Amino acid sequence: xxxxxxRRVAFPNELGISTSRQLQNTPSTQRPGLIVPVGSTEQHGxxxxxxxxxxxxxxxxxxxxxxxxxxxxxxxxxxxxxxxGASGEHEGFSGTISxxxxxxxxxxxxxxxxxxxxxxxxxxxxxxxxxVAALRDAAALLRYEGRDAAWCSCVARDSxxxxxxxxxxxxxxxxxxxxxxxxxVPGNRAPLTDLMPAxxxxxxxxxxxxGVLGDPTTATxxxxxxxxxxxxxxxxxxxxRWTPDREGMLR
Ligand SMILES: [Zn+2]
Numbered sequence: 186x187x188x189x190x191x192r193r194v195a196f197p198n199e200l201g202i203s204t205s206r207q208l209q210n211t212p213s214t215q216r217p218g219l220i221v222p223v224g225s226t227e228q229h230g231x232x233x234x235x236x237x238x239x240x241x242x243x244x245x246x247x248x249x250x251x252x253x254x255x256x257x258x259x260x261x262x263x264x265x266x267x268x269x270g271a272s273g274e275h276e277g278f279s280g281t282i283s284x285x286x287x288x289x290x291x292x293x294x295x296x297x298x299x300x301x302x303x304x305x306x307x308x309x310x311x312x313x314x315x316x317v318a319a320l321r322d323a324a325a326l327l328r329y330e331g332r333d334a335a336w337c338s339c340v341a342r343d344s345x346x347x348x349x350x351x352x353x354x355x356x357x358x359x360x361x362x363x364x365x366x367x368x369x370v371p372g373n374r375a376p377l378t379d380l381m382p383a384x385x386x387x388x389x390x391x392x393x394x395x396g397v398l399g400d401p402t403t404a405t406x407x408x409x410x411x412x413x414x415x416x417x418x419x420x421x422x423x424x425x426r427w428t429p430d431r432e433g434m435l436r
Contacts, residue, residue: 228278242312324433349399358409372397
């Protein structure tokens with residue numbers, strides 16, 4: 186699996202396009218779509234790296250592009266990831282770098298205004314729940330301006346909230362070498378709805394000193410493969426259907 190996204194400095198794709206000239210010479214009817222992974226840089230407990238969400242969004246984007254290529258004429262490229270997001274709830278844990286919702290929304294708007302000068306359409310592939318408000322704001326404005334921009338999140342059924350079974354399993358599948366297996370400790374396993382009032386006041390630190398919501402000790406690579414496939418399948422379906430709502434979310 187792809188675990189080398191951080192070395193990415195260009196647009197990798199199966200179309201063999203790497204230069205501006207190649208894009209320039211593409212007939213306007215064959216302009217590619219652009220998939221933009223959007224992650225975060227935030228604490229993920231003692232066992233997962235700060236770039237966990239960015240890794241997941243990028244890995245899903247790569248497989249999504251390949252799957253879409255295989256099933257239709259329209260071609261897709263994957264952009265280098267936006268690796269910073271809105272992670273205010275993780276402030277207080279070293280390593281977290283949050284740019285907040287307004288700055289992220291503005292970044293996404295300017296990104297898409299620029300990219301849509303040559304890309305036929307654009308989808309932000311989101312790997313972090315805290316980014317949703319910015320994605321909604323940005324996509325609503327972009328669509329109002331007449332740009333064909335949308336977003337969709339990496340989601341799976343029965344996921345736990347943060348650095349627990351779900352994310353740890355997915356990382357064991359896509360980047361096993363970065364999971365610190367000797368640091369797996371159960372976090373706060375209470376339902377998110379119960380934790381929200383305290384979290385609104387004091388962030389994740391108020392409910393888990395470890396920064397873990399869920400239980401990573403049950404994670405397996407096998408389950409990660411299943412969850413990852415579910416994330417990819419959901420995104421393939423929604424991107425193929427391409428029915429964004431008013432705020433650009435693909436249904
Ligand atoms: Zn995460």
